[in-house]
């Protein structure tokens with residue numbers, strides 16, 4: 001069986017440490033030739049572009065929590081402050097370990113995505129033209145005017161071209177980006193704009209990376225781990241950078257959001273939405289795939 005993970009799944013492994021055991025299961029299945037990993041060139045480009053941002057945000061987050069907790073101490077009773085001091089000491093003693101475990105996950109990701117058995121799909125001119133065709137026809141993933149969906153489209157067209165030559169073994173395309181790829185009525189199914197192409201090319205679709213890897217690697221994965229794959233956001237000091245295509249309400253308070261233009265933040269251009277209720281700024285990178 002062949003598997004292709006969308007950029008957002010690879011980034012999940014980095015963003016959410018709960019999912020890293022799944023990365024190890026995936027690598028073992030590739031090591032033992034039970035699974036063939038297919039990686040379109042565009043996925044390498046996107047993962048590489050976002051990884052520093054994610055690793056830095058994760059490492060910064062711990063430092064931010066620590067400094068907030070430290071401020072909190074002055075408001076506590078002396079006994080509680082002593083307890084908090086102990087907790088902070090423990091955090092300080094383990095901060096290197098935390099950074100190391102993130103780096104370890106990143107190394108494991110590199111070893112998997114660049115595995116010697118991995119089939120790497122170059123972005124051909126043919127795939128680019130087919131992707132542009134999708135754009136002109138305004139079919140998925142080009143369904144939102146302002147969003148640049150070229151990277152998504154190139155990934156899909158690279159897979160279709162590859163599978164057209166070797167359709168006898170089916171390929172799983174796994175993403176957590178249901179907004180762009182899933183049928184609106186049933187998120188577990190691919191959008192009708194992909195169905196015919198996927199069927200012809202023997203491509204299966206899933207938005208459940210944990211479930212698919214469990215099945216293909218024939219290794220049980222706990223339910224809570226499988227459920228932890230999702231789109232995510234970072235708090236960049238008061239601005240929430242939401243790595244999702246759509247945010248329908250404030251991620252802090254559920255309030256209504258107002259569109260407030262475009263902004264480049266941490267190297268990602270994206271749309272800005274401000275909560276009318278609590279004022280929280282949301283940044284949605286528009287090239288997230």
Ligand SMILES: [Zn+2]
Pocket residue numbers: 250251252253254255275276277278279280
């Ligand atoms: Zn709000």
